[in-house]
Amino acid sequence: MRTLSLLAVLLVLLLVSHPRNAADAHGHRFGKEKLTNLRFYLHDTLSDRDPTAVPVAHGAGATPRPGDPTPFSTVYVVDDVLTEGPQRTSRVVGSAQGLYASTGRHGLGLVLGIDFALNDYNGSSFVVFSRNPVTDGDGRELAVVGGRGAFRLARGFALLRTHYLNTGNGDAIIEYNVTLLHY
Template sequence: MEHSRFIIGLAITLLLTIATTPCHCKYHSKTVPLHQLKEKVTHLHFYLFDILSGTKPSAMEVARPNITTDKSATPFGSLYAIDDPLREGPETNSSIVGNAKGLYLSASQDPADFTIVMYVDFGFTTGKFKGSSFSVFSRNPVAESPEREVAVVGGRGKFRLARGFAKVKTHDFNATNGDAILEYKATLIHY
């Protein structure tokens, strides 16, 4: 009996020893202090086309509360998924430079105070920033002023570790169907 306890204890000890033996791998990580990276500032200017109407809209309502009495195109509590084209100019035939993909939520109970909260990734498909994007996660008080500011909270590619802001100005808005053309002037600080 004593001998079998010893064997069982030895077996458990050996198993634990094998299971906790350090493993040497080829993974290697090098940390570069932030002060050694060169910070850059980039200014971007483009137009976002947010189209809710027609046969191929770029913004689609994915949820709407069933208790709202707001009859506007974007009532309080409505959630939209977007894949909006970004263009060089406000004309529908101007060159596409990228797209804005994400979500926005109609976040004001007062129809006269149209405000959205947005999470959108602005990705570029042409030019020197092709394959790069920056992200906005911010409140956008659309009805507050003709020009408002949203926060840039990140980026990838050439905009890695981006932070900054974008000034947004409504170039054109159709209150009946919700279609909008928005002018963006973004200032990005990145590495």
């Protein structure tokens, strides 16, 4: 009988703590977890008179190498445009704001901390904080670590494919295929 009572208590605790019953500090219930797949293109422009990525800090000795417009230890602040297709004239679907640092001493590698706000979701956003080994080719995977609004408590991943990269000036168009689990 004692074992049965203990099992009943454990079952109740499991049901109460299950994510479907989760509530935030204000008592808001999150409801059922959702799966969302997104596809868009990020336009990162370092050149031009109106760049969307600007270097704001760099370590001592951070000098550009031929074919490397993002020298090791340089930190960039970004406000990139997100579009539906790879052309800059495609419908704008949002913006990506944050920063990235050039962390590859022997090749182009970046660590990103960027908030992706999407117009079709009333400005709701998800956050990527991950390493982007740019020269590893297509299918690079970055971690989604959070979100707000429609993407509250988001987690997931983004698969990246380089659509365009100018190694002379650093301009790039990157295709993002994102899978989100959120409430």
